[in-house]
Amino acid sequence: MAARVITISSGKGGVGKTTIVANLGVALAMRGQRVVVIDADVGLRNLDVMLGLENRIVYDLVDVIEGRCRLRQALVHDKRLSELFLLPAAQTRDKTAVQPDDMVRVCESLREQHDFILVDSAAGIEQGFRYAIAPADEVLIVTNPEVAAVRDADRVIGLLEAEEKGPARLIINRIKPDMVRRGEMLDIADVVELLAIDLIGIVPEDQAILIATNRGEPLAFSSDSSSAGRAFHNIARRLLGEDVPFLTLRETGVLGRLFRFVRSEGD
Amino acid sequence: MGVFERLLGRRAKSSSGAVARERLRLVLAHDRSDISPALLETLKDEIVTVISRHVAIDAEGVEVTFSQSAHETRLVADIPLSPQRRRRKNS
Numbered sequence: 001m002a003a004r005v006i007t008i009s010s011g012k013g014g015v016g017k018t019t020i021v022a023n024l025g026v027a028l029a030m031r032g033q034r035v036v037v038i039d040a041d042v043g044l045r046n047l048d049v050m051l052g053l054e055n056r057i058v059y060d061l062v063d064v065i066e067g068r069c070r071l072r073q074a075l076v077h078d079k080r081l082s083e084l085f086l087l088p089a090a091q092t093r094d095k096t097a098v099q100p101d102d103m104v105r106v107c108e109s110l111r112e113q114h115d116f117i118l119v120d121s122a123a124g125i126e127q128g129f130r131y132a133i134a135p136a137d138e139v140l141i142v143t144n145p146e147v148a149a150v151r152d153a154d155r156v157i158g159l160l161e162a163e164e165k166g167p168a169r170l171i172i173n174r175i176k177p178d179m180v181r182r183g184e185m186l187d188i189a190d191v192v193e194l195l196a197i198d199l200i201g202i203v204p205e206d207q208a209i210l211i212a213t214n215r216g217e218p219l220a221f222s223s224d225s226s227s228a229g230r231a232f233h234n235i236a237r238r239l240l241g242e243d244v245p246f247l248t249l250r251e252t253g254v255l256g257r258l259f260r261f262v263r264s265e266g267d
Numbered sequence: 268m269g270v271f272e273r274l275l276g277r278r279a280k281s282s283s284g285a286v287a288r289e290r291l292r293l294v295l296a297h298d299r300s301d302i303s304p305a306l307l308e309t310l311k312d313e314i315v316t317v318i319s320r321h322v323a324i325d326a327e328g329v330e331v332t333f334s335q336s337a338h339e340t341r342l343v344a345d346i347p348l349s350p351q352r353r354r355r356k357n358s
Contacts, residue, residue, distance in 0.1 A: 146287070147287050147290060150291055151291065151294055184283050186284055187284065190287075190291075194288070
């Protein structure tokens with residue numbers, strides 16, 4: 001079985017793309033999938049620190065593209081899991097070092113021996129975004145429930161449609177149930193309706209994420225300890241074709257009921 | 268659904284979440300169309316010219332705007348008839 005190449009993109013920076021890629025990579029690998037996560041944000045490498053693999057990098061994506069090493073040599077094995085690999089971004093180069101064709105070629109050579117290739121796109125809609133989506137079979141759009149992030153997500157969705165990469169699926173990150181309840185935050189139904197694409201995940205704001213990032217141990221490793229950790233595993237299960245209701249945060253009361261609403265309306 | 272409506276009801280009309288939703292609705296309608304503000308002005312001027320040829324309208328009050336629903340964007344022209352004309356007609 002050839003791997004599925006899934007690019008995670010957002011338009012706006014700082015919405016949590018890299019956190020989501022790291023956690024989805026971990027969650028999929030914990031389910032026995034053979035996963036490569038590619039940091040495609042050349043010049044602003046970050047996926048390595050999210051995964052706590054920053055001290056193990058020898059070669060990077062640009063080294064592979066420019067032929068200074070073999071692809072296998074650049075892959076960093078996350079030893080906590082048998083089948084999770086990182087292909088790091090170059091830190092001392094810029095985005096002009098990578099062309100869309102390069103990414104297609106790299107992903108093609110990884111397809112055979114893996115199940116999932118997750119590409120962490122750069123923010124923006126320029127070259128870093130263009131080459132990140134070039135190899136994608138599927139695209140996940142990450143947004144936050146706030147005006148600027150949703151607007152930028154809409155731009156990206158439009159560009160994906162123009163490139164015939166759609167339909168993309170949506171992850172709403174950093175939702176704050178108490179603020180939604182008070183009417184002081186866009187709720188899930190608002191964002192889904194405005195962007196008019198399918199929802200694949202909802203991740204609540206969770207302090208445990210920052211703590212996990214501090215340690216370089218993605219939250220998904222301890223799937224049951226936090227609501228965000230469970231959310232990442234649910235997205236992984238949906239990617240694997242499981243029909244997982246958006247009910248995982250039922251204990252948060254109103255948000256749980258909201259999820260049920262989104263599910264009955266959205267799916 | 269009932270629960271959701273109750274939630275909506277609980278949310279005051281001017282709550283910032285509702286404000287964000289309405290602002291986004293308009294911003295996305297503009298972003299999605301290829302119609303620049305300048306083109307919108309041109310459209311408005313030409314609509315005024317064409318309609319004025321046949322009916323007296325209040326050119327100052329003409330508004331050409333976007334309206335956005337879930338799956339379609341509309342261009343809406345609001346064209347008030349000239350008040351003099353209507354008075355004359357009624358008298």
